[in-house]
Amino acid sequence: MERPPITPQLGRTRVMAILRSADASGLPAVARALADGGIVCLEVTLTAPGALDALARIRDELGPEVAVGAGTVLTSGQARDALAAGAGFLVSPVVDAELIRRTAQSGTPCYPGAWTPTEVHTAWQAGAAAVKLFPACTGGPAHLSQLRAPLPQIPLLAVGGVEITHVRDYLDAGACAVGVGSPLLRGADRDPSGTALGALTDRARTLLEAAGSPSPASEAVR
Template sequence: MTLRPALTPQLADTGVMAILRSADATGLPAVARALATGGVTCLEVTLTTAGALDALARIREELGATAAVGAGTVLTRADLRDAVAAGAQFLVAPNVEPDVVRAAADLGVPFYPGAWTPTEVAAAWRAGAAAVKLFPASTGGPAHLRQLRAPLPEIPLVAVGGVDLDQAAEYLAAGARAVGVGSPLLRGADRTPGDPAALDALTGRARALLETVRPALRAGKGDL
């Protein structure tokens, strides 16, 4: 029997996953440092970014135990093997491939596959997901998440896809265990890695986001 890996501690503690997606990975280590300084310590590097695996390994080396660094857009077993070999501590996908989810669970690596319907959410959970990524979250908003949670309260959901900074707390209040935020948080900081002002602003946004979600996160932990 496959054992379900636990939720990534940094995600459980903060309720936020930062999604690092860019045309290339050159600026991502600096972005990761700025986010971690601001307290956002669960960092997803998407495999659609050129040089993603090298960046993931570098970020892990630089941040050490202060952050959890994972790989996103993990679609196949080959993606899984490459990501884990590069040091990914968790995996994320936009869809549900039960065989890939089970393979990750067998390795003890938390996987957050993407799902939209109750059938997909339940299938991801049965396969051994640590939590299920509701994607794209903005299509149905917090109301859709709340409706999914009603019949499936035991399955933790992470809202990802079009989540703006000022909406994050709404998703947590609707029952999300966490949110994933990309471009609204980064705002192009990855494209100006040598600009201290852009990185300082990113650190400030990270701190503000955590302050925004903290009350809803604390309120929701009791029933999750």
């Protein structure tokens, strides 16, 4: 089976912003603020009512320069609905080999969550574009480094409790990229005022700088 490549925007910037909210209605404004700061790979989790509508709106408003995917995908039905809504990639907190295979066969990158060597290898064999080390903070950069030693061919995406101040540590330990949620959003989704969104754009730039990513000015959506 041909493995889909890592999402180009993720491979280029090494940063994925995770948009998890109890109310998805504010996520398009949050997505725009992140894109203005240079973060162009966005995961919209399916834990909020209206998440797929928000995903479709973000995709339409920001265009192809920004990769928008669905997160917390647990079933084939959710995967099907997310792809129909325009998700460019799928993220899951678990290893479901059949879900990974079907997603890969559709040509869509899938990033399943794994923590042990066996889970990481199983996800990779099923066709994952990269494997999400989740929750990353449980073992920290040292755990990621230990996984990379016997499995250097498998790209690992560090997600779960990753603080902006620790991003460089995970990348130096061998992560291909990081996913950052609440430490980045800090409630901007609940109060998408101009002040909150401006601060979010500033944090997005700080995160990209920590990751050593391309200049936010060159990545921002015009």
